[in-house]
Amino acid sequence: MSMEKNSSRRRAIKVIGSAVGGLVVxxxxxxxxxxxxLIEKTVTATITVPGTTVTAKETVTxxxxxxxxxxxxxxxxxxxxxxxxxxxxxxxxTIKPGKxxxxxxxxxxxxAKAFVRLADKFAQKYPGSSVDISVxxxxxxxxxxxxxxxxxxxxxxxxxxxxxxxxxxxxxxEMILDDLYSYWGNDVFEASADMCYYxxxxxxxxxTIACDLLVVRKxxxxxxxxxxWPGLKKRLSWSEWLTALDQxxxxxxxxxxxDLAGKTRYFIDEDTWMSVGATxxxxxxxxxxxxxxxxxxxxxxxxxxxxxxxxPPGWEGRDYLxxxxxxxxxxxxxxxxxxxxxGYIEQYAPAEIANQDVFGVILKPAPPGGRDFTQIDDNTxxxxxxxxxxxxxxxxxxxxMEPDNYVEWCKDVPIHLMPIRKSALDKLKQVRADYFAKWGxxxxxxxxxxxxxxxxxxxxxxxxxxxxGLMWDYLLPYVFELRESGIIADMAMDVAMGRKSPQDAAxxxxxxxxxxxISKGYKxxxx
Amino acid sequence: MKRYGTLQQKESRFGxxxxxxxxxxxxxxxxxxxxxAAYLSLNYADTFHLELSFVGLDNYLxxxxxxxxxxxxxxxxxxxxxxxxxxxxxxxxGIALVLNEEFKGRSLVRGLSLLPYVIxxxxxxxxxxxxxxxxxxxxxxxxxxIGGKPVAxxxxxxxMFTLILISVWIFTPFVTVSVLARLQTIDQSLYDSAKVDGxxxxxxxxxxxxxxLREVIFVVVILRTLWMFTKFDVPYLLAATGGAGxxxxxxxxxxxxxxxxxxxxxxxxxxxxxxIFILAIVVTVSQKIYEVLTK
Numbered sequence: 001m002s003m004e005k006n007s008s009r010r011r012a013i014k015v016i017g018s019a020v021g022g023l024v025v026x027x028x029x030x031x032x033x034x035x036x037x038l039i040e041k042t043v044t045a046t047i048t049v050p051g052t053t054v055t056a057k058e059t060v061t062x063x064x065x066x067x068x069x070x071x072x073x074x075x076x077x078x079x080x081x082x083x084x085x086x087x088x089x090x091x092x093x094t095i096k097p098g099k100x101x102x103x104x105x106x107x108x109x110x111x112a113k114a115f116v117r118l119a120d121k122f123a124q125k126y127p128g129s130s131v132d133i134s135v136x137x138x139x140x141x142x143x144x145x146x147x148x149x150x151x152x153x154x155x156x157x158x159x160x161x162x163x164x165x166x167x168x169x170x171x172x173x174e175m176i177l178d179d180l181y182s183y184w185g186n187d188v189f190e191a192s193a194d195m196c197y198y199x200x201x202x203x204x205x206x207x208t209i210a211c212d213l214l215v216v217r218k219x220x221x222x223x224x225x226x227x228x229w230p231g232l233k234k235r236l237s238w239s240e241w242l243t244a245l246d247q248x249x250x251x252x253x254x255x256x257x258x259d260l261a262g263k264t265r266y267f268i269d270e271d272t273w274m275s276v277g278a279t280x281x282x283x284x285x286x287x288x289x290x291x292x293x294x295x296x297x298x299x300x301x302x303x304x305x306x307x308x309x310x311x312p313p314g315w316e317g318r319d320y321l322x323x324x325x326x327x328x329x330x331x332x333x334x335x336x337x338x339x340x341x342x343g344y345i346e347q348y349a350p351a352e353i354a355n356q357d358v359f360g361v362i363l364k365p366a367p368p369g370g371r372d373f374t375q376i377d378d379n380t381x382x383x384x385x386x387x388x389x390x391x392x393x394x395x396x397x398x399x400x401m402e403p404d405n406y407v408e409w410c411k412d413v414p415i416h417l418m419p420i421r422k423s424a425l426d427k428l429k430q431v432r433a434d435y436f437a438k439w440g441x442x443x444x445x446x447x448x449x450x451x452x453x454x455x456x457x458x459x460x461x462x463x464x465x466x467x468x469g470l471m472w473d474y475l476l477p478y479v480f481e482l483r484e485s486g487i488i489a490d491m492a493m494d495v496a497m498g499r500k501s502p503q504d505a506a507x508x509x510x511x512x513x514x515x516x517x518i519s520k521g522y523k524x525x526x527x
Numbered sequence: 528m529k530r531y532g533t534l535q536q537k538e539s540r541f542g543x544x545x546x547x548x549x550x551x552x553x554x555x556x557x558x559x560x561x562x563x564a565a566y567l568s569l570n571y572a573d574t575f576h577l578e579l580s581f582v583g584l585d586n587y588l589x590x591x592x593x594x595x596x597x598x599x600x601x602x603x604x605x606x607x608x609x610x611x612x613x614x615x616x617x618x619x620x621g622i623a624l625v626l627n628e629e630f631k632g633r634s635l636v637r638g639l640s641l642l643p644y645v646i647x648x649x650x651x652x653x654x655x656x657x658x659x660x661x662x663x664x665x666x667x668x669x670x671x672x673i674g675g676k677p678v679a680x681x682x683x684x685x686x687m688f689t690l691i692l693i694s695v696w697i698f699t700p701f702v703t704v705s706v707l708a709r710l711q712t713i714d715q716s717l718y719d720s721a722k723v724d725g726x727x728x729x730x731x732x733x734x735x736x737x738x739x740l741r742e743v744i745f746v747v748v749i750l751r752t753l754w755m756f757t758k759f760d761v762p763y764l765l766a767a768t769g770g771a772g773x774x775x776x777x778x779x780x781x782x783x784x785x786x787x788x789x790x791x792x793x794x795x796x797x798x799x800x801x802x803i804f805i806l807a808i809v810v811t812v813s814q815k816i817y818e819v820l821t822k
Contacts, residue, residue, distance in 0.1 A: 139767060143787030146574050150792075171575065259662075262770035263681075314661030316770025317681025322660060331662045485789045486768060493770050497683060516789065519571065 097128030098389040100396050101155035103145075105138045105379070108343065110412035118408060122399050131396060139264050142484050149173060154384040156393030161378045162195055162457035162472075165203045167480035168382065175383035175390050176201045180398055184421060191450065192420040195457055196380065198475050205397060207379035210339050210416040211446040211455040212274070218360040219353070220255065220333040224248050230362050232445055235372065238278075238303055241365035245310040248333040257310035259323035259332040262496075267320055268489040270375060270458050271336060275307075276300030277373035278366040282461035283488075288476045289527045290517060292491065292510040293503075299367065302502040305495040316497065324348075327359070338377070339442050340416035355438065361445045372448075376455035377416070403427050415439050418446075459483055478522040487512045561803070567796035574790040586797035596781060597798070604777030606687060607762070608755040611694040615751055616744070618695065619702025624736075626703065627710040637707075644700035652764045655693045656681070686771040694761055698754075702747050709743040710736070745817050752813075753806055759783060778802045 102119070106112050112135060119131035134155075136144060141160060148154045154173065168174035181193060181202040192206035221229055225247045230236055236244070245257035261267035276283060281296020291297075308315065312332065324341050326332040328349040335341075346354050353359075364374055381400075383393045399405060403424040410417035410424070414432040419425045429436055436443060449455040459482075460474030473479075482488070491509035494500040500508065514526050532540075568586055570579035590597045626637050643651060658665050659680035667677040680689045713736065721731045759779040766772035768784055776784075778798055786795030 143783070146787050146790060149575050150577055256662075263767050263772065265767065265769040268769050312662045312679075313677070314679030314682030314685075314771075316683055317679075317686055317766050317772075318661065322662070325660075326662045329663055481790055484787075486784065489769055490773075493773065497770070519791065520573070 095392050095395050097126060098392050100131045100157060100389055100393050102131050103134050103136055103155045103158040105136055105141060105159050107135060108413065111409060114409040118400060118405050122396055129392060139266055154387050156384060156387040156389050157397055158382050160380055160382045162380055163459050163474055163479045163483055164382055165196060165198050166475040166477050169198055169203050170477055173384050173386045174203050175385040175394060176203060177205065178202050180394060187421050187423050189420050189422065195472065204380035204382045206420045207381060208377045208417045209420055209450065210377040210418055211449045212336060212338055212375040213361045213442065213445055214334065214364045215327065215337050215341065216334040216360055216362055217358060219358050220248055232363055232448055235363040236365040238365050238367045242306055249310045254331060256312040256332045258307055258334045259326045260308060260311055260315055261318065261320040261323055262316035263319045265486055265489040268492050269483060272301060272304050272488055272492040273458055274373060274375060275304045277461055278364065278370045280369060280371050282473065284473045284476060286464060288464050288466060288473060289525045290513045291527060292513055293506040298502045298506045301492055301495050301505060304492050308496040338416055340413045342415055342439055343413055356441045361442055372452055372454035374449050374455050375458055378458045407431060415442055476525065478517050478520060478525055481516060481520055482513060485516055564796040564799055567793050568800045570793045572793035574786055574792045577792065586794045590797055590801060600776050600778055600781045603775055604756055607690060607777060608752060611691045611755050612751045614695045615699045615702050616748065619699045620706050622703045623706035623710055626707055640703055641700045643697050648697060648760050649764055651697055652693060652761060659689055681771055683771050683774045686766055686774050690762055690765055690775045693765065705743055705747050706740060709740055713739045749810060749813055752809060756806060
């Protein structure tokens, strides 16, 4: 009986062992034996614009080593379309069906739902394809993409920031999107396209052209401040603004002059960067080397510290949305905020005051010798070339940016999610004419900055000369690491919390930045 | 027969074969990550590329002797861990003793007492953030309503207190349930004998209840200490790493920030290894103390 049992066990072990061994060997042989497939296709697209017909021809040679990690895509666009208002109706090149993983940070329900609707539409247009959507908190995107790339499994498309471009392009994982830009022609705002241009190629796509604004309760201003409402007519100096904040801060009435988001490093970085930018200075020198301990940076962080003295107690633990809650409930008089805050105002402020006559905007103050300076929406779409279906990811982006689809996403937050495609913006202004009329001054304020080239992506100050050409400084190769390191936020909070003088904080930041750059191999950018 | 050895050897081989999945699982899920972290800690490793360059003990030396944040975050982790464990223990034992008594609605109260531990941490923390919001939060509203001054619960001066408060609220039920389970197994005859011997309530607690709880308290203290020292989610969700977050960040948060913020996986791994080393010492010393006390 026992012998029989043992014999049966041995047989079972042998069978299982053989099966597992066979599977492993078979998989290995299959992996090694499958030859690389060479796909070559020529795509001819006819683009019709009023009065012009342009034929764009592109040859796409794609070598795919199935089962292996290598994908080489060579794209040769022969024609760049430059005629305005292109109406493209041609079918897209044949794309292999598959699944796209798509990360975005739009937590606002209507815009998040618009993505879902568009994903369904995309799946209908591309049978066999689907878009798997994940919504991430802004502060989590950096770490999440870092871990995804380290694991070699990035999403096809993700919402990121401009500073990702150089980092990921240099790593060879950011997909070149020249053909997409050629396809759009000059229907894309030049400023937006220019911001995504790096080392001769277009990489990411700017999501929207919104600008960060200084929102002030006009009713409080008229009640407490002995200066006329400046609106968009006059840019206040820093000292005038601090005086106004003194007058607006009324702890006895439970009102504070200003609210800043102190919980999240991301927002501290932005506010600090805007303060430094307004001085006309930068934390990079003319050669792109890191330069924190210069007078302009010190001036900027000192000002940031002064601003925080007008914030409610505990501001350092409060988040961005908390600042808007304070504004709409009348607990603070001013915030730095994005135009999407209009939705928040309309939702939570009493209906009779939810308008631009109460929630006004003014130009951001600057010191003597300073300049107009604000932040342009720092959200960018990135396609990762080492994802599973990068071409399909690019196709999704192309589909999403078609005017009808783009407007479908923008229309619920019209003054913030303003399309970078001119035709889509025109369409949006028609669709939401009422909204644009109601909040016209908010739109005008953004226009003011855009017209003057004064709205830049976070961490950017100016163009600098690199290798004989001009390049935006936020595309310096170390900016991603610098931003993620927390050095800037620490510098600002050292001053705001009274831990260090502005000079010491700047010196410490410079020391840490130099150590960081050396450890990351950016020795050329160390002074 | 010779080919396959004795029956005992065959049984052992078969037993080993059956245990193999568990062994592989243990090696893959526990041993490999720790060993890899130990290996990483001896290298400079960029989080993106994981291209390693050997630096020996540099990461450890930097953390221990040349890092302005390491000591601060270790200290903050200590305050958080010790503070919250002591409070959890005191409250947890107290609540367990109450819940061990007979009273009307005891089952309902027992169920409710578990609630904080059942609610997902993230929800609990967000609710607390809302309640304690300095400007428009409900708690400050009540304080102002009764004539008091609002408190900046999320500001740098109170954020550690708030963190401990929330942690005590979330984790005390674990202590309660563990202690209550032991209380229910204490032989009633011990209390009866003590009563016959003239012991009052306090004496019965001291000489019957406490000795019976010794083992469970030891286990609970060890577990809660380990878990509070390695706690990442609660401090991170409460204050992230910007302004106030710096005042409650502990070593796990710092390791995360170093790995995914500064993108230095090697240094992040070194911080984790130091943490493991510290906790190993804590457990060993506690074990020894327990053995001495129970001899």
